[in-house]
Amino acid sequence: MRRRLAAGNWKMNGTAASLSEMDALIEAHLSPSVEILLCPPATLIAAMASRKGQHPLAVGGQDCHAAASGAHTGDLSAQQFKDAGATFVLVGHSERRTDHRETDDVVAGKARAAHAAGLVAVICLGETLAEREAGQTLDVVGRQLDNSVPDGATGLNTVVAYEPVWAIGTGLTPTSEQIGEVHEFMRSRLSARFGADGAYFRLLYGGSVKPSNATEIFAIPDVDGALVGGASLKAADFSPIVTALEQAADMDLP
Template identity: 65%
Template structure:
């Protein structure tokens, strides 16, 4: 819940800094800015997505936004199951799964978020928690061209705390194996795995060097082009 029209100028700066990025770049602004952001980036390879969608395509759901509405506004993707949605709105894995199916049906890329709490981490439950979230949040007909998985340890989001590279690698290797077992080795290998949780210009390069980390879901550091641009450059160089 950050961003007003005045901040759209950051998109111009970002597009100017990366006219031909060697990686996929996606900006997910508030729903109120999706159409304006997509219009501003129409001549840029930078894509625009939403931060959530409803599982239904239409209906009496005041205040919600359907996946096809996001697509009509210019979005190509939607973030689903973010820990803040799960915590603030009580979203379950089953609800995230239904939203993911709706996003895919509308032609969007579903960026499905997983992550454990600090209590889970300290109790040694991390893999059990993210494994259950993966199983429950991803529909069976998901494919690599319409699904991205983002691992975001809840205790690292916006706190400045970051898991060790070994901890990040352990979870990403686990998720890769889990996806390959469910969807087959080739499809499971093709699904992109992002790391999120206090990713900054100063730590991006070492995170991108971890096995099975294909990119990042960036929070606060994406609000200004001067902070987000070095992260994009680090991924281009990885």
């Protein structure tokens, strides 16, 4: 059984004062039945990892360099995130692919670096609105899935997050049928490539997930959780999403 995962990406938001939001989230989910992940700015990772104490909430980075070390001013390696207390790292987020022109090959290199450092790589992918309207969604997702997920990926060291670019922060959300089609496609593609282990990759949906639509999204087959942006910045917004995922997990067959 795949363990459900609620992941929050704080992006370029948050200072030390924001750690009180993690405190409130932990208080609301003292013994979570699902895995909770927060990816704060790199400046907060060590403090968050230390402050959470023994609570199982996981801490992750938002990006890493493909190299283990070197003359890469301003970049951080997967090993450095691991040393700071992270256990996950996002790679290939659409904002990285767009703002920094990251290719599938670059994303795959970062995922390999994450694996080498002992981190779980959350590999992000998704189509633009133009690609969706041109009927290219599955072609784009298939290409990104094939080329961004490295050969060493397993259900233990890799999570795949489908984030249609046109739905991120826009308030627009694909229909349940559209989300289900992509997640079914990804599951089939991973199973064809990785055999039986393809069934163990956790598949997240991301893009304007909020308390009002979380229950419907989490009822879709092969949606194992969510990668949440703005709604993860405040515990009051993120906690109901976690609760909806916990309720969905309670419905899972043993």
